[in-house]
Every structure is written in C-alpha cells, then in structure tokens.
Amino acid sequence: MLDCDIPNFISLEVDKLVFDYNGTLACDGIPIERVKAKLNKLAVDFKVYVLTADTFGTVKEEFSDVDVEVTIVDSVKGTEFKKKFIKELGSNSVIAVGNGSNDALMLEEARLGILIIGPEGAATRSLLKSDLVIKDINEVLDILLNPTRIIASLRR
Numbered sequence: 001m002l003d004c005d006i007p008n009f010i011s012l013e014v015d016k017l018v019f020d021y022n023g024t025l026a027c028d029g030i031p032i033e034r035v036k037a038k039l040n041k042l043a044v045d046f047k048v049y050v051l052t053a054d055t056f057g058t059v060k061e062e063f064s065d066v067d068v069e070v071t072i073v074d075s076v077k078g079t080e081f082k083k084k085f086i087k088e089l090g091s092n093s094v095i096a097v098g099n100g101s102n103d104a105l106m107l108e109e110a111r112l113g114i115l116i117i118g119p120e121g122a123a124t125r126s127l128l129k130s131d132l133v134i135k136d137i138n139e140v141l142d143i144l145l146n147p148t149r150i151i152a153s154l155r156r
Helices: 037-041 080-091 101-109 125-131 138-146 148-154
Strands: 002-006 012-013 016-020 045-054 069-072 094-098 112-116 132-134
Touching: 002 138, 002 148, 012 094, 012 112, 016 080, 016 101, 037 138, 045 080, 045 148, 069 125, 080 094, 094 101, 094 138, 101 112, 101 125, 112 125, 112 138, 132 148
Parallel strands: 016 045, 016 094, 045 069, 094 112, 112 132
Antiparallel strands: 002 012
C-alpha cells in the first residue's frame, strides 16, 4: 500500500495498480525487459491488474509467472470498460498507468493517473487526463517502488 500526502495536491491511500498492456507494459505483445520482475515486487504491497484487448493473444501466457490479474477488455468498448473497472475497484484506491487514447478515462478516474510515453508514443487525449507523465515503463515501476519520487514530482 502507498500511503502519503503530496503537499498542496492530494493524499494517496492506494493499494491497487492498474496497467494497460500494449504500449505500456509491452511492445508488439512482448513484455518490456525487467517489467515482470518489477511487477512481482510491487505485488507484495499492491493488488496489480493488467487490462488488455490481448491483440496478440499472448498476455496470459506471457504473465503466467507474474502475480497480476489479467483482464481482457472489449477492443471496441475498451475506453468505457477501463473507466468502469477503475470505479468498481474504488477509484480513490487506484493508480492507473497507460498510454493510448482508450486509457484517457481510466487515467482521469483513478486517484493518480500516470501516462507513459513508451515505444508506441502516447495519445494527447490521455496526456491531458493524466497527473504525471513518464517516458519509460521501468521508470514508472521504479517510482512506484520508491514513492518519495511521486511526491517530488507532484508537490506544489
């Protein structure tokens, strides 16, 4: 669990992490190097979810050795599904991470929305709905493992 106050911004009491898959944790359906090990470290303190349309049909197999819950998203109605998923988890207890246009509402709904500008780039729509922008998924995971970095970035 992450429990901290970000001065003049928000108070975080977060125990759930929700990640988009392709473009965020993976590129072309293949997990980015070191992501799985870091997700397992985070799973000690958080419930970790991966949301995906599973374009390549490989996510469950790729993450069979990772302590995450994989949820398949309808590729047509993914934007609304992701927002509803965050709401059902309890929006104030979630940090969401994504990069695509279909992640915009999820990033906005979560207590903290992190946009990643990964190998696929990032959608401007999602950029405008996020609280924090980071260029690499491993840097996002490192920040979540060292939350004082979140405070340093977001305090006002």
